[in-house]
Amino acid sequence: MDIEIVTIGTELLLGFTVDTNSAFAGTALAERGIRVVRRTAVADGAGEIRNAVAEALGRTGAVITTGGLGPTRDDISKQVVAELFGVPVEFRPEIWDRLVERYKRYDRTPSPSNRTQAEMPVGATELRNQWGSAPGIWLEGPQGLVIMLPGVPREMRNLLTHEVIPRLAGRGGGAPIRSRTLRTTAIAESILAERLGEVEAAIAPLTFAYLPEVTGVDLRLTAWGLPAEEADARIARAESYIRDRAGDHLYGADGTDLAAVVLDLARARQLRIAAAESCTGGLVSARLTAIPGSSEVVEGGVVSYANAVKVGQLGVAGALLDRDGGGPGAVSEEVARAMAEGAAQRLGASLTIGVTGIAGPGGGTPEKPVGTVWYATHFEGRTMATRQVHFGERDEIRARAAQMALYLLWRRLKG
Amino acid sequence: MDIEIVTIGTELLLGFTVDTNSAFAGTALAERGIRVVRRTAVADGAGEIRNAVAEALGRTGAVITTGGLGPTRDDISKQVVAELFGVPVEFRPEIWDRLVERYKRYDRTPSPSNRTQAEMPVGATELRNQWGSAPGIWLEGPQGLVIMLPGVPREMRNLLTHEVIPRLAGRGGGAPIRSRTLRTTAIAESILAERLGEVEAAIAPLTFAYLPEVTGVDLRLTAWGLPAEEADARIARAESYIRDRAGDHLYGADGTDLAAVVLDLARARQLRIAAAESCTGGLVSARLTAIPGSSEVVEGGVVSYANAVKVGQLGVAGALLDRDGGGPGAVSEEVARAMAEGAAQRLGASLTIGVTGIAGPGGGTPEKPVGTVWYATHFEGRTMATRQVHFGERDEIRARAAQMALYLLWRRLKG
Numbered sequence: 001m002d003i004e005i006v007t008i009g010t011e012l013l014l015g016f017t018v019d020t021n022s023a024f025a026g027t028a029l030a031e032r033g034i035r036v037v038r039r040t041a042v043a044d045g046a047g048e049i050r051n052a053v054a055e056a057l058g059r060t061g062a063v064i065t066t067g068g069l070g071p072t073r074d075d076i077s078k079q080v081v082a083e084l085f086g087v088p089v090e091f092r093p094e095i096w097d098r099l100v101e102r103y104k105r106y107d108r109t110p111s112p113s114n115r116t117q118a119e120m121p122v123g124a125t126e127l128r129n130q131w132g133s134a135p136g137i138w139l140e141g142p143q144g145l146v147i148m149l150p151g152v153p154r155e156m157r158n159l160l161t162h163e164v165i166p167r168l169a170g171r172g173g174g175a176p177i178r179s180r181t182l183r184t185t186a187i188a189e190s191i192l193a194e195r196l197g198e199v200e201a202a203i204a205p206l207t208f209a210y211l212p213e214v215t216g217v218d219l220r221l222t223a224w225g226l227p228a229e230e231a232d233a234r235i236a237r238a239e240s241y242i243r244d245r246a247g248d249h250l251y252g253a254d255g256t257d258l259a260a261v262v263l264d265l266a267r268a269r270q271l272r273i274a275a276a277e278s279c280t281g282g283l284v285s286a287r288l289t290a291i292p293g294s295s296e297v298v299e300g301g302v303v304s305y306a307n308a309v310k311v312g313q314l315g316v317a318g319a320l321l322d323r324d325g326g327g328p329g330a331v332s333e334e335v336a337r338a339m340a341e342g343a344a345q346r347l348g349a350s351l352t353i354g355v356t357g358i359a360g361p362g363g364g365t366p367e368k369p370v371g372t373v374w375y376a377t378h379f380e381g382r383t384m385a386t387r388q389v390h391f392g393e394r395d396e397i398r399a400r401a402a403q404m405a406l407y408l409l410w411r412r413l414k415g
Numbered sequence: 416m417d418i419e420i421v422t423i424g425t426e427l428l429l430g431f432t433v434d435t436n437s438a439f440a441g442t443a444l445a446e447r448g449i450r451v452v453r454r455t456a457v458a459d460g461a462g463e464i465r466n467a468v469a470e471a472l473g474r475t476g477a478v479i480t481t482g483g484l485g486p487t488r489d490d491i492s493k494q495v496v497a498e499l500f501g502v503p504v505e506f507r508p509e510i511w512d513r514l515v516e517r518y519k520r521y522d523r524t525p526s527p528s529n530r531t532q533a534e535m536p537v538g539a540t541e542l543r544n545q546w547g548s549a550p551g552i553w554l555e556g557p558q559g560l561v562i563m564l565p566g567v568p569r570e571m572r573n574l575l576t577h578e579v580i581p582r583l584a585g586r587g588g589g590a591p592i593r594s595r596t597l598r599t600t601a602i603a604e605s606i607l608a609e610r611l612g613e614v615e616a617a618i619a620p621l622t623f624a625y626l627p628e629v630t631g632v633d634l635r636l637t638a639w640g641l642p643a644e645e646a647d648a649r650i651a652r653a654e655s656y657i658r659d660r661a662g663d664h665l666y667g668a669d670g671t672d673l674a675a676v677v678l679d680l681a682r683a684r685q686l687r688i689a690a691a692e693s694c695t696g697g698l699v700s701a702r703l704t705a706i707p708g709s710s711e712v713v714e715g716g717v718v719s720y721a722n723a724v725k726v727g728q729l730g731v732a733g734a735l736l737d738r739d740g741g742g743p744g745a746v747s748e749e750v751a752r753a754m755a756e757g758a759a760q761r762l763g764a765s766l767t768i769g770v771t772g773i774a775g776p777g778g779g780t781p782e783k784p785v786g787t788v789w790y791a792t793h794f795e796g797r798t799m800a801t802r803q804v805h806f807g808e809r810d811e812i813r814a815r816a817a818q819m820a821l822y823l824l825w826r827r828l829k830g
Contacts, residue, residue: 013451014592015441016624016635019434022456026430036428038463041437041454048453177429190526209426212567220431272721275697281704282690282697285718289696292776292809300724302717303700306687309715309762313728347724361707369520389521392546394707396569 001168002037003029004056008067008077009151010043021066021156028160030177032169033225044068049080053146057084061144064164067151069117069134078137081148082121085141089119095126099133127163131155136163175225180235182242183256185216186407187249192217195245203238214392214399215258216249251410258406259287259294265413266297266351273409274349275301276314276339278330279357279373283402299349304339314342314354331356331368333385336376344378351412352378353405359394373401379412416586417452418444419471423482423492424566425458436481436571443575445592447584459483464495468561472499476559479579482566484532484549493552496563497536500556504534510541514548542578546570551578593638593646595668597657600631601822602664607632610660618653629807629814630673631664666825673821674702674709680828681712681766688824689764690716691729691754693745694772694788698817714764719754729757729769746771746783748800751791759793766827767793768820772805774812788816794827 005025011017019041026036037060042048049068056063068077082089096118103110110117110133117134120126127136127147132155137148147164149156184192189212200208203221211218221238223231243250251258266273275284285301288294302313307330310316316338323329339354357373364370369389376385386408390400420440426432434456441451452475457463464483471478483492497504511533518525525548532549535541542551542562547570552563562579564571599607604627611634615623618636626633636653638646658665666673681688690699700716703709717728722745725731731753738744754769772788779785784804791800801823805815 012438013441013454014445015438015443015451016594016637018438023427023430023433026428028430030429036430037458038467039428039456043452052453179429179431181431188523190529193528194526207425211426211432220426222425222429275718277697280701281709281713282692282700282716282718285697285720286695286701289718289720290810290813294696295720298696298718298720300718300720300728301697302728303690303697303704303713303715305700305704305710305713305715313715313717313762347728359704371521391521393569395705398705 001034001062001171002060003034003062003064003168004060005036005039006049006052006056006063006065007039007041007151008044008049008065009041012041012067013043021151021153024153024157025064025066025160028157028165029168030179032165033176034165034168035177035224044076046076046080049077050084053081054084057144057146062147063145064147064149064160066149066156069137069148069150077148078116078119078121081137081139081146085121085123085139085143085146087122087141090122091115091119092126093118095120095135102133127159129155129159131158138164138167175227175231177222177224178226178228178231178235179220179222180239181211181254182219182221182239182246182250183216183252183258184219184246184249185251185258185403187217187246189217192219192246192249195247196242197245199242199245202241203234206234206238208238214396215403219246248411248414251407257287257291258403258410260291262406262409262413263288263291263294263297265410267293269413271297271350271413272299272348273297274299274343274347274352275405276343276352276354277301277303277405278305278310278339278355279359280355280398280402280405281305281359283398284353284355284405287402287406299347302343302347310335310339310342314339314346316342331358331372331374333374333376333387336374336385337378337383340376340378340383350379351409353409354378355401355405357390357397357401359397359401361394371397373397373404375405375408377408377412384412416449416477416583417475418449418477418479418583419475420451420454421464421467421471421478421480422454422456422566423459423464423480424456427456427482428458436566436568439568439572440479440481440575442594443572443580444583447580448591449580449583459491461491461495464492465499468496469499472559472561477562478559479562479564479575481564481571484552484563484565492563493531493534493536496552496554496561500536500538500554500558500561502537502539502556505537506530506534507541508533510535510550517548542574544570544574546573553579553582590640591643591646592640593643593650595636595650595654596626597634597636597654597661597665598631598667598669598671598673599634599661599664600666600673600818602632602661604632607634607661607664610662611657612660614657617656618649621649621653623653629811630818634661663826663829666822672702672706673818673825675706677821677824677828678703678706678709678712680825682708684828686712686765686828687714687763688712689714689758689762689767690820691758691767691769692716692718692820693720693725693754693770694774695770695813695817695820696720696774698813699768699770699820702817702821714762717758717762725750725754725757729754729761731757746773746787746789748789748791748802751789751800752793752798755791755793755798765794766824768824769793770816770820772812772816774809774816776809786812788812788819790820790823792823792827799827
């Protein structure tokens with residue numbers, strides 16, 4: 001079954017509101033085999049709403065609208081849709097009574113402007129809204145099916161989940177759309193594409209997409225309309241095709257956070273981790289400690305932004321930091337190594353990382369451009385260092401560097 | 416001038432990606448009096464893209480597309496639009512040369528699949544993309560105007576701001592929609608609403624909205640279609656009405672980051688800041704060091720996740736941490752104070768903060784529920800402590816705690 005979404009609201013078009021409802025609806029419907037084939041956002045005007053809904057009905061015969069059901073004057077979508085179906089709007093006392101009841105629970109009384117919320121197009125089914133005051137509307141006729149939901153995210157999501165999807169599934173959605181996302185890091189999209197070769201052909205009829213994120217490139221496999229068992233089997237085969245080729249850049253699937261992967265491996269070996277950070281300024285520790293239960297593994301960290309802290313808290317030799325005195329300077333292999341080793345010694349951690357680089361926008365030189373980062377990991381008595389030059393602006397460079405630091409910790413843990 | 420946006424990507428329809436680009440574009444265009452009248456999201460299929468772009472051209476004659484310009488095979492929108500305009504696609508060596516140059520800076524070479532990124536419809540103007548590898552495209556003909564931008568948010572935003580809007584503004588937009596957002600923190604929306612009183616009436620015809628964020632409550636003032644000077648004057652009057660009532664919870668306007676406010680004040684007084692963090696695990700340092708130029712102010716920090724690090728790196732007395740021995744425990748006023756004082760002493764910073772709390776999901780008790788956080792600031796020889804119980808899940812508690820830490824640093828700086 002194909003469906004379109006029409007979101008109604010001038011705020012959305014002006015960009016004052018980010019539309020998160022549509023992403024939720026897309027996923028929830030796809031899981032039941034109902035495919036959202038187009039999404040249209042229009043302003044609160046009657047003409048705009050009418051055209052968008054009529055066009056969508058013309059294409060697919062089924063539309064979900066969100067927004068435009070509140071009591072304020074700019075909310076007119078109910079009237080517009082009733083007109084499209086050639087039916088009047090009627091006041092339904094039982095809806096009004098429930099609204100009065102609901103307000104009473106919060107020691108309030110509805111205002112007269114709320115009365116429009118008890119109005120429904122004649123012939124429409126009320127979708128009872130236990131999460132707010134505007135009921136949803138299910139209206140079906142020769143023109144097709146229009147389902148109207150309020151725009152408030154919690155109300156929209158609950159109505160979709162509990163009232164809309166069960167009804168739609170009853171009319172036989174297609175086979176569900178199943179997908180799996182494989183997560184890679186520390187490898188460029190183009191290199192990954194070369195390694196994967198003719199992946200689309202190899203995994204057909206699944207579809208395949210590269211999704212570049214700041215954490216790396218995600219790879220999405222999607223099975224469209226296959227029976228569930230076949231979809232799962234094909235996804236499993238495609239995953240092993242990709243795993244064979246992506247090698248140790250593939251760290252997990254779906255929502256997996258690389259920080260959690262690192263913590264799991266370290267926890268299994270009863271290791272304690274510490275980070276000594278300069279350019280990432282606490283991000284590596286923040287990524288690790290964002291994971292519940294991280295206190296079992298994370299010993300702590302030092303944000304050695306100033307050179308004095310590198311010396312005082314990590315024991316980095318001052319001569320290394322002194323470029324005028326012939327030292328390699330703060331952004332160097334030597335200092336990254338000294339930071340990792342200092343963190344191990346001073347904090348008593350078994351696996352440590354030192355990160356020092358130039359996040360920009362200032363501080364770059366021809367030999368060490370903005371984005372240059374030295375990393376060193378210390379583990380089992382051995383320190384290993386590597387250099388990267390990261391793309392992007394300050395925020396991106398820092399985010400990429402934190403992810404790279406986690407990747408290097410992961411590699412040491414895997415041995 | 417009216418324009419439509421067509422976002423291209425199966426991912427968007429399936430809800431795998433939340434569309435944040437469109438909100439940015441809506442706001443940026445509205446500020447210049449260019450009205451986005453419709454937004455359509457379609458899948459990566461040639462037919463879907465062709466129909467959506469052709470329909471939009473039929474309605475408004477001007478379309479911005481986002482997405483579908485990358486080097487992988489699912490990116491076909493360039494070809495589709497060229498066909499709509501009846502022109503072939505040509506390879507442009509100068510675009511390719513810059514791409515090679517760009518890769519070289521990062522010690523890489525583009526792969527053959529990148530060659531399509533140097534292709535443009537004949538007659539199109541290249542919108543130079545300094546932020547990524549896919550150039551934007553400006554194509555104008557009897558069919559109308561199509562502007563194609565990559566979907567990667569940073570690239571899309573920069574191209575829109577620096578290449579598209581200046582060109583569009585040249586053709587005369589209407590009266591701009593102007594808005595200003597005032598940012599508050601460490602005050603609940605309901606308390607703020609009581610303080611502000613009849614704000615809507617006081618500032619009419621501007622409109623007003625409360626926008627609760629994890630960093631605090633933002634307050635948006637909007638002038639709709641007023642002449643620019645009148646809009647600015649009314650917004651300035653409304654701002655002073657609000658500033659008088661919100662008091663020292665209002666820390667800035669529009670995109671202002673509280674971390675930048677703290678850094679500016681500290682820089683002006685030549686102070687050095689350090690954070691000693693337990694439950695926030697590096698987030699306070701990460702917030703501060705995210706701001707360009709923060710190295711002039713941030714000395715460093717200690718992530719004292721384990722008690723051993725609190726003792727070893729910050730000099731917190733072990734007896735305080737030992738609850739079995741009658742100490743108050745790690746989450747206590749005493750330990751927060753000792754962390755702030757230890758950071759001042761060990762790192763040699765003039766303004767420090769200690770943060771220790773329970774981010775959850777585990778670790779809560781009836782006396783110290785999840786969300787309990789103790790803060791202490793140390794400045795000019797005096798340590799001040801306060802306790803908060805933050806709402807939400809782990810990520811939210813940590814984000815709120817980092818913001819509260821910055822708020823407390825700001826309060827100390829203002830005296």
